[in-house]
Amino acid sequence: MTAGAVVRADNVPVELTETGASVKLLLDTGTDAPGLVRRLVTVPPGARFAGAAGAAGELWFVLAGDARLELDGTAGPELSEDRGLWLPPGAVYDLAAAGTGELTLDIVTLPAAGPAHPSDPPPPPDPPVPHARDLAACDVETTGDRKFRVLFGPGRGCSAATQFVGEIPPGRAPDHSHPYDEVVLILAGEGVAHVGGSQHALAAGTCLHLPPGSQHCLENTGTALLRVLGVFHPADSPAAKLQPQA
Numbered sequence: 001m002t003a004g005a006v007v008r009a010d011n012v013p014v015e016l017t018e019t020g021a022s023v024k025l026l027l028d029t030g031t032d033a034p035g036l037v038r039r040l041v042t043v044p045p046g047a048r049f050a051g052a053a054g055a056a057g058e059l060w061f062v063l064a065g066d067a068r069l070e071l072d073g074t075a076g077p078e079l080s081e082d083r084g085l086w087l088p089p090g091a092v093y094d095l096a097a098a099g100t101g102e103l104t105l106d107i108v109t110l111p112a113a114g115p116a117h118p119s120d121p122p123p124p125p126d127p128p129v130p131h132a133r134d135l136a137a138c139d140v141e142t143t144g145d146r147k148f149r150v151l152f153g154p155g156r157g158c159s160a161a162t163q164f165v166g167e168i169p170p171g172r173a174p175d176h177s178h179p180y181d182e183v184v185l186i187l188a189g190e191g192v193a194h195v196g197g198s199q200h201a202l203a204a205g206t207c208l209h210l211p212p213g214s215q216h217c218l219e220n221t222g223t224a225l226l227r228v229l230g231v232f233h234p235a236d237s238p239a240a241k242l243q244p245q246a
Contacts, residue, residue: 006193009040009205020047026207027183034111036161036233038183038207043067043095043103050094053087054109059152059163059231060085063187065103069095077132079103082165084151086131086158106185108231110161131157135165143239145169154235161233168226172219177242182210182232184218189226192219202226213242 005027012024021043029035043049043065062083069076072092077085079095087093097103133156138149146168153162162180168191175194184207191202195216200208202218210216220226230238 006195006200006206006208008203009207012040017049019050020044021049026185027209029181029183029209029211030111036111036181036183036209036231037109038185038231039107039109041103041105041107043097043105045097045100045102048094048096049105051092053089053091053093054112055089056110056112056160057089057091057158058087058110059108059158059161060087061106061151061163061165061229063104063106065101066098067095067103067105068098069093071130076130079105079132082135084133084135084163086152088130091130106229108161108163108183110233133157141239144173145171146173148238150238153237158235160235161231162235162238163231164229164238166228166230166238168218168220168228170220170223173217175215175217177213177215178210178232178236178240179212179242180232180234180236180240181212182230184208184210185229187227187229189220189224190222191226192221193217194219 007026015023024040026038026040028037041049062079062081064081067079069079133151135149138151140147140149148164148166150164152158186202186204186206188204193200193202193208196214
């Protein structure tokens with residue numbers, strides 16, 4: 001997939017699973033090497049979604065609905081709206097939507113790490129078991145006029161990548177870039193993504209890829225908050241920015 005791609009979930013083909021769930025592949029940032037893979041999964045009442053987490057683990061976020069989850073054959077954390085979940089590599093899952101509504105789930109599969117440099121210290125081990133965290137229980141952090149909550153990241157259950165929800169008020173901040181590879185899903189609001197000199201309309205369901213070092217800005221052109229769900233790799237703070245070139 002082209003680096004810096006912007007897609008609308010409504011325009012992505014649906015793949016139906018044998019157990020009744022539907023899956024949309026929103027983004028795969030891998031080109032010459034494995035990258036972040038983002039999928040949107042919908043599980044209607046009476047259907048199930050089953051599989052195994054990727055070789056480097058997965059970060060999940062419940063966009064809507066509730067579900068019962070089994071992991072490696074035993075009961076796992078309950079899934080409900082605005083709850084994040086870290087799945088360690090290879091974890092086998094089987095979930096079913098609970099109640100009368102459908103479950104909508106964002107899943108980002110992390111890329112397998114390349115060979116470490118001999119002088120690099122080993123990364124701290126992540127929990128070997130799945131771990132859930134509610135967005136409301138995460139501290140609010142601020143960068144400029146923007147607020148965000150980190151669900152997972154270094155010291156928060158996942159050393160390889162960061163998962164966060166951010167809120168962007170109306171207006172436009174200066175263009176900037178980050179040192180990490182990032183995929184962003186618009187949860188609510190409207191705006192314009194300024195990426196590498198191009199502009200792309202933003203609305204709920206828009207997903208975009210921000211490669212490392214790419215100049216960008218997400219402008220909120222509406223009157224309500226622009227709410228975004230981001231996952232980036234390698235892990236860092238959502239406030240981390242590269243210094244502009246002189």
